[in-house]
Amino acid sequence: MHFKFPNKHSAVLISLLSLGVVSQAATNEPIQPIKAPTDINAGQAELGKKLYFDPRLSKSGYISCNSCHNLSMGGTDNITSSIGDQWQQGPINAPTVLNASLNLAQFWDGRAEDLKAQAGGPIANPKEMASNHTLAIEVLKSIPQYVVEFKQVFNSDQITIDQVTTAIAEFEKTLVTPGSRFDQWLEGDKTALNDTELAGYELFKSSGCTACHNGPAVGGSMYQKVGLIKPYQTNNPALGRFDVTGNEADKNVFKVPTLRNIELTYPYFHDGAIKTLSEAVNTMGEIQLGKTFNATENAQIVAFLKTLTGEQPQITLPILPPSNDNTPQPQPFN
Amino acid sequence: MHFKFPNKHSAVLISLLSLGVVSQAATNEPIQPIKAPTDINAGQAELGKKLYFDPRLSKSGYISCNSCHNLSMGGTDNITSSIGDQWQQGPINAPTVLNASLNLAQFWDGRAEDLKAQAGGPIANPKEMASNHTLAIEVLKSIPQYVVEFKQVFNSDQITIDQVTTAIAEFEKTLVTPGSRFDQWLEGDKTALNDTELAGYELFKSSGCTACHNGPAVGGSMYQKVGLIKPYQTNNPALGRFDVTGNEADKNVFKVPTLRNIELTYPYFHDGAIKTLSEAVNTMGEIQLGKTFNATENAQIVAFLKTLTGEQPQITLPILPPSNDNTPQPQPFN
Ligand code: HEC
Ligand code: HEC
Ligand code: HEC
Ligand code: HEC
Ligand SMILES: [Ca+2]
Ligand SMILES: [Ca+2]
The missing domain is CATH 1.10.760.10 (Cytochrome c-like domain)
Structure with missing residues (x-):
């Protein structure tokens, strides 16, 4: 590790990074397939x-x-x-x-x-x-x-x-998205990913991305400082966990977002300032890991990330029950 | 007819009213069932x-x-x-x-x-x-x-x-709504409407509503002056057909709206000023036909109108293809 971890969240990161990949029970991969929801009422x-x-x-x-x-x-x-x-x-x-x-x-x-x-x-x-x-x-x-x-x-x-x-x-x-190509690959279909995508996944792991983006949601499981290595420049005043805890150490600490369906959830980062996935990957490399990806590597990681798009929930549009004569009127203009 | 028709649209109305009900091929009713769409690409x-x-x-x-x-x-x-x-x-x-x-x-x-x-x-x-x-x-x-x-x-x-x-x-x-209880009744299921609803339908016909609201859409087939008998008071500046033709006679002449699914499409009239179906019925009686309905009659017509709610189109929410890196950015705030 050629950089200093500035706060306690990074302590978690150290231990995760030092494992190389975060191995989990189901597979030896740091990412697990998403399961269809059970126990829904x-x-x-x-x-x-x-x-x-x-x-x-x-x-x-x-x-x-x-x-x-x-x-x-x-x-x-x-x-x-x-x-x-x-x-x-x-x-x-x-x-x-x-x-x-x-x-x-x-x-x-x-x-x-x-x-x-x-x-x-x-x-x-x-x-x-x-x-x-x-x-x-x-x-x-x-x-x-x-x-x-x-x-x-x-x-x-x-x-x-x-x-x-x-x-x-x-x-x-119910809004979970199993069945992504990446999950098919995880579940044993080795043809589900092409070479570029696989290379991207390897880079995603070897670069340390999985230290934070892991588990079934490829994120969502911890808080981390945005700008570990280099501050993230933004005009957005949100300070993340600090706004909840008031602890100095929590400044700019945000929930690590899920990367599931990341191809669909542009623009990126909490300020929405990052317009493309390619830019998001480069920025993450730079500010979280002190890494610069070349164009090929960037394209590989992006290709991998796009395999995380799962089956979107099939929603039949609900037919809403009509208001009644005594329903309070909506107030759109006053 | 105890009132004068002020314009050419009313000429159509005269001939329709003088027929008593507008009889049509399929049934002897002025309203026909909605058919499922055919020939859809x-x-x-x-x-x-x-x-x-x-x-x-x-x-x-x-x-x-x-x-x-x-x-x-x-x-x-x-x-x-x-x-x-x-x-x-x-x-x-x-x-x-x-x-x-x-x-x-x-x-x-x-x-x-x-x-x-x-x-x-x-x-x-x-x-x-x-x-x-x-x-x-x-x-x-x-x-x-x-x-x-x-x-x-x-x-x-x-x-x-x-x-x-x-x-x-x-x-x-594809957005048509067959299968309403009224259509079931039209198609021969005489149990589909209860007595109040049937009384409402009879009143709807005998009062002259079907002169304008007829055909499969119970409207949508002609233009008519709003305020034939008594002017309709509104702050809305729209003048209807006049805004298209510039003809004086077209002032306040609007397309007769469909009454299909009218229970769902509140508020009513082109200005949206009429909040309830009950009020819409009374206003129509007053301004189009010079008729005052008592509370029972009003409730009967309203009950009839609610039988015009058809099967709503079953829509599976489309999954939209994601934007690309070069897609022009939305401009919500500038
Ligand atoms: C006007 C826009 C808007 C509406 C309406 C809205 N949301 Fe949100 N939602 C947001 C924003 C912005 C955030 C992030 C706020 C933050 O993190 O401080 C958010 C956050 C969330 C989150 C947290 C997701 C995560 O990963 O942390 C959930 C879940 C959510 N909303 C569900 C809902 C539900 C359910 C409703 C309706 C009851 C709703 N939202 C209505 C804009 C909206
Ligand atoms: C130290 C923790 C950490 C590491 C390591 C990390 N990330 Fe992140 N990642 C985050 C956090 C926290 C955010 C939220 C940033 C924000 O919104 O300001 C984020 C955001 C993202 C986003 C945008 C998500 C969204 O919905 O806006 C992408 C894409 C992403 N990371 C990919 C990567 C890649 C690729 C790597 C490796 C090169 C990586 N991350 C390494 C913590 C990390
Ligand atoms: C911002 C609100 C708004 C949006 C967005 C909108 N509409 Fe409308 N629509 C209206 C209004 C208001 C009218 C009535 C205008 C008039 O009659 O002068 C109307 C009229 C119509 C009519 C005529 C119905 C009739 O009985 O005369 C159709 C059909 C229609 N819209 C379809 C669409 C379609 C298709 C789109 C998208 C491409 C769309 N609308 C977008 C508000 C909207
Ligand atoms: C001379 C033609 C004519 C007659 C007769 C007539 N209507 Fe109408 N009806 C219209 C027109 C035109 C409108 C549109 C009014 C507006 O939007 O300002 C309308 C609107 C309505 C509406 C509101 C529709 C909506 O979506 O906003 C209802 C309900 C209605 N009529 C019911 C009736 C009933 C019940 C009768 C008989 C008591 C009747 N109408 C008689 C022409 C007529
Ligand atoms: Ca986003
Ligand atoms: Ca309406």
Whole structure:
């Protein structure tokens, strides 16, 4: 190691890097195949899907979870920072919801423990959906078909925000993407990758990328400093874990993002400033590992990363139950 | 007839009203069942579905056809007037795309001849998607999977706006909603409607509603003055056909909207000012026919109208092909 690790997260990194690759039970590879979700409560997930697509959870009646985490586009909005209520610019790039259930915690800074804890946030965030939980529940309660479905699913006469976030989280658990070419290769089909892609994978491991991007999600399992070797230049004021813990050592420490479906989740980095995968790979090499890749190596790693695109969830668009005469009106322009 | 018809559209109305009901070949009813679409070019429709859901046809990368004509919500946005680029307020209520193929022409004022002529409009409308056709084509051309799919579908090396609108229109032709309870009744299942609904239908016919709302779409087949008997009070400046023809007689003459799926396409009227179906029915009675319905009659007609909700198109969310490194960047905030 020819560089100094500046903080405690790097201590984890040292031990990981010193293993060479992170070997895991199932295979000798640092990346494991994604498994299809099990133990899904089908009723909750189906209701959760409706809620995920329902813009009536927003003040304007226009913005749903799917507006920013578009399941036609890798579970993201593919813009630098999201568009929220009144076209407000969001503070940070929207991460994908695909495989988010595999993350150790939610948000770039990990401030939400799990999907359920996360799901209440955007509804009431004035820069996102700009509603509030009381209003959102009032809307749902006014819609007869929702009342019936909540009752069926939760066996209760009340509709609560706890049920809403439970259902959305259950739906999100279904949003995993098994079956990528890389997973086919991991599972024994040695023809699934071509030579360039395999060379890219070897480089990804030998360069040390797998120290941080590993496990089934190829990320999502730890926090790490962005700019370990060289500071990352950004105008984005987010300071990552520091914003949660207040510890100096947590400055610029972010959740390592999943690289699953990375071909679909451009632009890259928490500030969304990196437009191409090629640039993301070079930047990572430079700021995290002090490595410069030549054009061939870069292309190989990019080719490998594109094999991480899995089968996208097949979603039948939900048909939302209509509002009732007494449903609170959406307020798009006031 | 105890009222004077002020213009030539009313001449059509006179002859229709004097027939009592508009009898048609298939049944003796003024409304015919909706037929499942035939003669769909599957390749074009599948491509058109992608384009319909693709926000990259907008300047911001955020707005697609489905943003304003949400197929989870009856093909509308369920807000008074739509939200366009930069959260601009649209000029008029967004009509449903469901069964729009049955309309004699497109838009409230009929200014687009058909679905294909319509589809180019919103992409380049600065208040809607705010892109332009050159840029939209440049975006599509930069995306390898689109290039392949256009070539397969249109057997041409070029991507043109003509192909884009052809494909979108073909997809829209699939968006019909057969199978409503009313259609089941029309097709002979006399148990499909209850007594209240049947009473509502009888009133709908005997009051003269079917003079304008008839045919398979229960509308969409003619232009009529809004406010035949009594002016319709609105702050909306749209003047309907007059804006197209410049003829005085066309002031406040609008395409008669379809009443298919009317339960889903609130709010009502071209200005979106009418929030409930009950209010829409009373207003129509008053301003078009000089009739006042009592509460029972109103409830019966509303109950009938709700039987016009058909099977909603089952849409599998398209997975959009990712942008390429050279795809023009979306411009949400500048
Ligand atoms: C206006 C845009 C917007 C809307 C609407 C929105 N999100 Fe997000 N979402 C974001 C952004 C931006 C972040 C990252 C915020 C951060 O990390 O501080 C995020 C983060 C997340 C995460 C964490 C993913 C990860 O890897 O950390 C999940 C899960 C998520 N959103 C789900 C949802 C759900 C469920 C809804 C609807 C209830 C929703 N989002 C609505 C923009 C949005
Ligand atoms: C020390 C930990 C660490 C190492 C080593 C590392 N990464 Fe990362 N990686 C991160 C973190 C943290 C981020 C989030 C950066 C940000 O958003 O600002 C990230 C982001 C990325 C992204 C963008 C993900 C997204 O969705 O925006 C890519 C691609 C990536 N890394 C690839 C690599 C490659 C290739 C290597 C090896 C050359 C590598 N990483 C090495 C921690 C690491
Ligand atoms: C920003 C909102 C918005 C977007 C985006 C939008 N529309 Fe519309 N659409 C409207 C409004 C508002 C009208 C009514 C305009 C008028 O009649 O003058 C309309 C009218 C229509 C009509 C006519 C229906 C009828 O009964 O007359 C069709 C069909 C249609 N749109 C299809 C599309 C397609 C296809 C796209 C994408 C290429 C699209 N729309 C994008 C708001 C939108
Ligand atoms: C003379 C023609 C005519 C007659 C008769 C008529 N309508 Fe209409 N109807 C229209 C027109 C034109 C509109 C569009 C009004 C507007 O948008 O401003 C309309 C709109 C509606 C709407 C709202 C549709 C929407 O999507 O916004 C409903 C509901 C409706 N009519 C029901 C009825 C009923 C019930 C009757 C009989 C009591 C009736 N109409 C009689 C022409 C007519
Ligand atoms: Ca991203
Ligand atoms: Ca409407």
